[in-house]
Amino acid sequence: MTISDLSQADLHQFYTRHHGWLFQFLRRKLGDAEQAADLAQDTFIRLLNTGQRAEIREPRAYLSTIARGLVADMFRRRALEQAYLDALEARPEPLAVSPEQRLLVLETLIAVDRMLDGLGPRTRAIFLMAQLEGASYVAIAERQQVSVTTIKKHMVRAMTHCLALLDD
Amino acid sequence: MSVAAKPGHAVLQAAAEWYVQLQAEQPTAQQLQRFEAWLHADASHRHAWSKVQRLEQQFGLLPADIAVPALQNAQARRRTVLKMVALLAITAPAGWGAYEYRPWRPLTARYSTATGEIKQVRLADGGILFLNTATSLDIDYGPQQRIVQLHEGEVLVETAADAADRPFIVHTRHGAIRELGTRFTVRTDRHGTQAAVLEHAVKITLAGSDSESVLLQAGQQARFNAAEASAPWPLHPHQDAWIRGVLVADDQPLGEFIAQLARYRPGLLRCDPEVADFRVSGAFRLQDTDEALHNLAAALPVRLVYRTRYWVTVMPRR
Numbered sequence: 001m002t003i004s005d006l007s008q009a010d011l012h013q014f015y016t017r018h019h020g021w022l023f024q025f026l027r028r029k030l031g032d033a034e035q036a037a038d039l040a041q042d043t044f045i046r047l048l049n050t051g052q053r054a055e056i057r058e059p060r061a062y063l064s065t066i067a068r069g070l071v072a073d074m075f076r077r078r079a080l081e082q083a084y085l086d087a088l089e090a091r092p093e094p095l096a097v098s099p100e101q102r103l104l105v106l107e108t109l110i111a112v113d114r115m116l117d118g119l120g121p122r123t124r125a126i127f128l129m130a131q132l133e134g135a136s137y138v139a140i141a142e143r144q145q146v147s148v149t150t151i152k153k154h155m156v157r158a159m160t161h162c163l164a165l166l167d168d
Numbered sequence: 169m170s171v172a173a174k175p176g177h178a179v180l181q182a183a184a185e186w187y188v189q190l191q192a193e194q195p196t197a198q199q200l201q202r203f204e205a206w207l208h209a210d211a212s213h214r215h216a217w218s219k220v221q222r223l224e225q226q227f228g229l230l231p232a233d234i235a236v237p238a239l240q241n242a243q244a245r246r247r248t249v250l251k252m253v254a255l256l257a258i259t260a261p262a263g264w265g266a267y268e269y270r271p272w273r274p275l276t277a278r279y280s281t282a283t284g285e286i287k288q289v290r291l292a293d294g295g296i297l298f299l300n301t302a303t304s305l306d307i308d309y310g311p312q313q314r315i316v317q318l319h320e321g322e323v324l325v326e327t328a329a330d331a332a333d334r335p336f337i338v339h340t341r342h343g344a345i346r347e348l349g350t351r352f353t354v355r356t357d358r359h360g361t362q363a364a365v366l367e368h369a370v371k372i373t374l375a376g377s378d379s380e381s382v383l384l385q386a387g388q389q390a391r392f393n394a395a396e397a398s399a400p401w402p403l404h405p406h407q408d409a410w411i412r413g414v415l416v417a418d419d420q421p422l423g424e425f426i427a428q429l430a431r432y433r434p435g436l437l438r439c440d441p442e443v444a445d446f447r448v449s450g451a452f453r454l455q456d457t458d459e460a461l462h463n464l465a466a467a468l469p470v471r472l473v474y475r476t477r478y479w480v481t482v483m484p485r486r
Contacts, residue, residue: 032405082419087237104229105231109230109239128239160177
């Protein structure tokens with residue numbers, strides 16, 4: 001059975017069969033019933049939107065993988081949002097940011113953060129210094145007390161990593 | 169872009185190397201020529217380079233002074249959150265909440281915990297008490313009532329249905345909390361008592377007035393003394409995480425968080441007012457409050473000043 005050829009009635013049955021445990025699974029993870037209910041819905045919507053054509057042999061494993069990803073996304077978004085607001089607040093002079101601008105920056109932060117995920121903390125820090133602060137490789141090398149060649153190696157690694165993750 | 173032009177890993181790496189090379193120093197005419205040649209050699213090279221440009225645009229959207237701290241802090245914070253998820257999966261940490269079974273021989277029994285200790289007591293009727301840090305209470309099951317006299321500290325009660333249908337009541341010096349369901353906490357000190365309902369409801373009767381009573385529903389908590397009760401306010405999520413040996417903060421002011429942590433720690437733990445408004449999120453193991461403090465110092469611009477092992481102040485980092 002593939003998701004895309006499920007009838008309305010089949011879908012209902014699929015939902016009824018899996019909603020209960022999925023909700024409990026998420027509630028255990030989040031410790032919050034309301035968020036768990038939201039993410040359980042999102043999980044089903046994500047599944048439908050994939051237009052999954054292959055047969056789903058292990059619906060539980062499949063759904064919980066999607067759900068785990070959504071939980072990670074939620075924590076990421078929340079952590080970034082807070083960090084962004086903190087950084088805004090920490091500015092010496094207040095900065096007027098429109099809600100649209102704020103959302104755009106937040107979405108970009110999330111995209112960038114996701115790309116940087118697989119990098120080690122050192123590579124990540126070096127990459128951010130170069131890309132965002134616009135620090136020269138020489139300046140970064142001095143700050144990190146390593147050679148410029150080492151900085152370049154980190155940069156190539158980070159850049160290749162990001163390029164591979166960027167949508168085509 | 170055709171599928172054939174989709175760059176593989178080697179091409180992406182070559183594009184990254186060119187990018188770094190060109191950014192590193194002012195390129196010579198010769199270098200630029202070689203770069204042009206690489207770019208025109210294959211469609212996949214051009215595709216890879218267009219991705220480099222897109223990435224540049226994306227970074228260009230971010231104001232550096234905001235984005236750098238946000239990306240660095242968010243990562244540190246997420247690590248704490250992930251730690252929390254890992255911790256919450258453990259329901260009974262080893263060596264923690266030592267399980268105690270007391271068949272009901274004597275009708276009354278006294279239980280207590282030291283500072284930092286958390287204990288679980290199984291009741292004769294199948295109910296459970298979790299004693300939080302620095303708590304002392306008496307259990308008194310009579311023919312008419314099941315009574316817990318809470319002298320000091322905090323207890324989480326999970327009641328069980330009673331065959332004899334006796335009411336279950338927690339007494340403090342400020343009043344009585346009668347269960348109308350299954351799960352609640354009571355915390356008391358000299359100044360007042362705080363009741364929080366996790367499931368179902370409780371009824372509070374103030375010691376100073378027999379007629380005055382307050383009904384608390386699930387998700388509510390209230391504080392009272394012998395004479396008066398506050399209006400109910402909502403529970404924090406994870407308010408009962410201490411029974412699993414975890415203290416969870418969700419965007420909580422540091423001062424408040426430190427006051428909570430101090431309950432689990434012998435000696436003095438203080439927070440400098442200058443940093444009291446910093447926000448804390450994460451989960452912290454109560455078993456090791458030193459570790460919790462060090463995690464805080466890593467996540468926030470604060471430092472720990474140890475005057476002695478038992479006198480710690482959280483100060484701004486300079």
